[in-house]
Amino acid sequence: MGASRNPQLNASGDLTHLLTLEGLPADVITHILDTAEPFASISEREVKKVPLLRGKAVFNLFFENSTRTRTTFEIAAKRLSADVINLNIGASSTSKGETLLDTVDNLCAMDADLFVVRHAQSGAPHLIASHLAAMKRSDVHVVNAGDGRHSHPTQGLLDLYTIRHYKRDFRELTVAIVGDVLHSRVARSLIHGLTTMQTPDVRVIAPRTLLPSRVEALGVHVHNDMHEGLRDCDVVVMLRLQSERMKGALLPSAGEYFKHYGLTADKLAAAKPDAIVMHPGPMNRGVEIDSAVADGDRSVILPQVTFGIAVRMAVLSIIASN
Amino acid sequence: MRIEINGGRVIDPAQSLDRVASVYIADGVISSVGTAPSGWRAERVIDASQCIVAPGLVDLAARLREPGLEHKATLESELAAAAAGGVTSLACPPDTDPPLDEPGLVEMLKHRARVISKAHVYPIGALTLGLRGEALTEMSELAEAGCVAFSNADMPMPDTQMLFRALQYAGTFGHRVWLRPQDAHLARGGVAHDGEVATRLGLPAIPVSAETIALATIATLVRETGVPVHLCRLSSAEGVAMVREAKAEGLPLTADVSAHHLHLCDVDIGWFDPQAHLMPPLRGTRDRDALRAAVVDGTIDAICSDHAPVDDDGKQVPFGEAEPGATGLELLLPLTLKWATEMNVPLMRALATLTTAPAAIIGIEPPTFRTGSRADCCIFGATDHWTVSRASLCSQGKNTPFLGLDVPGRIYYTLLAGHVVHERADRATAARP
Numbered sequence: 001m002g003a004s005r006n007p008q009l010n011a012s013g014d015l016t017h018l019l020t021l022e023g024l025p026a027d028v029i030t031h032i033l034d035t036a037e038p039f040a041s042i043s044e045r046e047v048k049k050v051p052l053l054r055g056k057a058v059f060n061l062f063f064e065n066s067t068r069t070r071t072t073f074e075i076a077a078k079r080l081s082a083d084v085i086n087l088n089i090g091a092s093s094t095s096k097g098e099t100l101l102d103t104v105d106n107l108c109a110m111d112a113d114l115f116v117v118r119h120a121q122s123g124a125p126h127l128i129a130s131h132l133a134a135m136k137r138s139d140v141h142v143v144n145a146g147d148g149r150h151s152h153p154t155q156g157l158l159d160l161y162t163i164r165h166y167k168r169d170f171r172e173l174t175v176a177i178v179g180d181v182l183h184s185r186v187a188r189s190l191i192h193g194l195t196t197m198q199t200p201d202v203r204v205i206a207p208r209t210l211l212p213s214r215v216e217a218l219g220v221h222v223h224n225d226m227h228e229g230l231r232d233c234d235v236v237v238m239l240r241l242q243s244e245r246m247k248g249a250l251l252p253s254a255g256e257y258f259k260h261y262g263l264t265a266d267k268l269a270a271a272k273p274d275a276i277v278m279h280p281g282p283m284n285r286g287v288e289i290d291s292a293v294a295d296g297d298r299s300v301i302l303p304q305v306t307f308g309i310a311v312r313m314a315v316l317s318i319i320a321s322n
Numbered sequence: 323m324r325i326e327i328n329g330g331r332v333i334d335p336a337q338s339l340d341r342v343a344s345v346y347i348a349d350g351v352i353s354s355v356g357t358a359p360s361g362w363r364a365e366r367v368i369d370a371s372q373c374i375v376a377p378g379l380v381d382l383a384a385r386l387r388e389p390g391l392e393h394k395a396t397l398e399s400e401l402a403a404a405a406a407g408g409v410t411s412l413a414c415p416p417d418t419d420p421p422l423d424e425p426g427l428v429e430m431l432k433h434r435a436r437v438i439s440k441a442h443v444y445p446i447g448a449l450t451l452g453l454r455g456e457a458l459t460e461m462s463e464l465a466e467a468g469c470v471a472f473s474n475a476d477m478p479m480p481d482t483q484m485l486f487r488a489l490q491y492a493g494t495f496g497h498r499v500w501l502r503p504q505d506a507h508l509a510r511g512g513v514a515h516d517g518e519v520a521t522r523l524g525l526p527a528i529p530v531s532a533e534t535i536a537l538a539t540i541a542t543l544v545r546e547t548g549v550p551v552h553l554c555r556l557s558s559a560e561g562v563a564m565v566r567e568a569k570a571e572g573l574p575l576t577a578d579v580s581a582h583h584l585h586l587c588d589v590d591i592g593w594f595d596p597q598a599h600l601m602p603p604l605r606g607t608r609d610r611d612a613l614r615a616a617v618v619d620g621t622i623d624a625i626c627s628d629h630a631p632v633d634d635d636g637k638q639v640p641f642g643e644a645e646p647g648a649t650g651l652e653l654l655l656p657l658t659l660k661w662a663t664e665m666n667v668p669l670m671r672a673l674a675t676l677t678t679a680p681a682a683i684i685g686i687e688p689p690t691f692r693t694g695s696r697a698d699c700c701i702f703g704a705t706d707h708w709t710v711s712r713a714s715l716c717s718q719g720k721n722t723p724f725l726g727l728d729v730p731g732r733i734y735y736t737l738l739a740g741h742v743v744h745e746r747a748d749r750a751t752a753a754r755p
Contacts, residue, residue, distance in 0.1 A: 099638065131638075150524030212527070215521055
């Protein structure tokens with residue numbers, strides 16, 4: 001039962017990997033968000049680079065397809081002056097017989113300093129982190145860029161950053177997360193982040209087929225009705241609905257889903273007048289969100305992407321300095 | 323060979339015997355307990371002082387991985403593990419490659435086990451061809467080859483009509499049927515108990531209803547056909563309650579639980595520990611407590627090892643991709659003793675769950691110290707502790723969630739039909755209170 005210790009903090013409590021927001025102390029989260037603030041303004045400068053990761057090799061290890069997350073990690077690492085190597089491994093590598101840990105060992109032999117890992121299996125980054133610990137490679141770090149349904153901590157952090165940017169105090173907010181919570185690592189990360197930051201009312205809104213059992217144990221209030229769930233919310237976070245889940249056993253059709261849970265101006269009227277609308281992207285317009293809302297003045301979906309680079313720069317620089 | 327076991331506390335659940343006495347063994351059978359036979363001259367004397375002398379243990383589920391899965395384990399390695407665990411009789415499930423669905427495979431397995439001669443092996447035949455749940459196997463042929471019961475191992479029977487027919491057919495000829503209650507559809511794709519832990523970790527889940535629906539189906543068919551069924555590996559409090567009720571109604575059902583599930587629950591998955599990936603999944607603490615109590619009150623008849631040696635390649639992958647299972651033969655007695663101590667269960671009763679009860683389920687003579695019985699026995703220090711480590715295990719499967727745990731129950735000697743098949747060199751130096 002050796003995997004029970006929180007594996008992302010080292011003996012002195014510093015962040016050595018970023019695997020999940022669960023169990024991450026509030027001061028560590030605040031430190032990351034504060035560190036991201038100056039990075040957010042770097043993009044407005046003539047010279048966008050800082051030398052914090054000069055000479056470090058960052059490997060983007062993507063076992064699952066991603067464009068946005070991989071690109072923003074790449075930009076973040078490059079702005080920190082790191083050497084960035086992108087590996088899109090997909091499903092084919094396992095069919096060639098190389099295991100996940102073989103891949104990691106090989107890249108360690110190439111003097112990797114930091115792995116940014118995305119994997120379809122929940123817990124894959126934890127496996128890599130515990131393997132590195134067993135190999136006594138405490139100099140090599142892991143940042144989870146999304147594992148199965150489990151966690152997407154940098155997305156959770158950029159969501160927190162966005163919320164803090166527009167709403168200031170987490171302790172006065174009502175936040176609704178709408179959609180496929182069952183399969184969503186984004187939802188799990190944001191829930192852990194918000195509850196750690198003492199947000200008093202975190203809600204999930206979804207049909208029962210898209211909610212995991214005992215989800216309320218994560219500290220959320222469960223709503224099945226959109227109008228009721230959005231009432232007086234400060235923040236509305238829409239989740240992406242994967243196309244393979246739109247028709248079948250979980251939902252009858254994308255159309256019926258939109259009817260009940262698609263965010264329209266009409267439904268958004270239940271939230272506070274200054275409520276912001278977020279989405280981790282990529283959006284399915286007309287499925288989980290109406291274009292008028294996505295492109296409307298309460299949408300902060302594009303700023304989220306920009307903040308994402310700053311937050312990832314903060315995470316990479318903090319971990320590399322520990 | 324005449325062997326004399328001296329000074330041990332002899333506990334024999336088959337005859338409710340519990341006293342310090344010497345055991346005399348000649349020609350592979352028990353000659354007497356207490357008083358030496360006339361003209362007795364021992365060729366070997368075993369000092370069992372401060373030890374328990376018990377009948378050899380009987381395990382209802384030990385995967386030996388032959389034929390076909392020799393990269394995980396072999397008969398040599400796993401029968402050595404059985405001997406090291408004090409297990410002298412074991413039933414092996416049919417989930418080999420190919421499955422035990424034709425007599426030749428069973429005969430070969432029996433033959434190989436006889437040659438190695440470290441434990442009596444009782445194969446469970448496949449209930450359906452290839453365990454696919456589509457067509458019956460030749461049960462009578464398989465029984466003649468040595469199968470003691472029929473099961474679909476961990477493969478569910480999605481077709482209820484097929485299950486009904488299988489029970490009718492097996493019942494016609496008096497063949498025993500063992501079933502693991504798990505609904506094929508509700509369990510599909512799941513790797514962990516449907517509860518808080520799976521929700522937190524984002525692991526595809528198996529609800530308790532996967533077990534209870536299957537139990538309801540089985541109970542209904544047992545009621546209708548009158549064919550007895552042994553239920554393998556109960557995992558939930560609700561499942562236990564249903565079995566308790568069905569037994570009270572008089573349905574001919576027996577049940578077992580894996581020793582792992584008496585101690586662990588889903589929380590032990592921690593941060594995705596693949597060692598805790600078991601089938602059925604580790605459920606909640608409430609379920610674990612119900613299982614522990616159910617063995618005490620007899621709702622669950624027997625404790626088994628659910629021995630499933632898995633190689634490192636099968637475990638050094640993310641939790642969801644990890645092969646379920648753990649090595650168990652050498653931990654069966656320690657984990658049972660740990661349960662018994664924690665639940666204030668007398669040794670006699672604890673040993674019955676490992677000897678007389680499983681023997682009755684397999685349908686073999688219970689191991690005992692009655693004069694003339696086959697001399698299968700084990701000698702252990704019930705309060706001698708040891709630490710589970712890869713090096714301490716004889717099994718080729720070194721993977722278990724108990725690695726690093728301190729457990730009671732050191733087995734010093736195992737005798738199979740009067741032959742010493744396991745002995746520990748450190749017996750003389752072992753520290754005992």
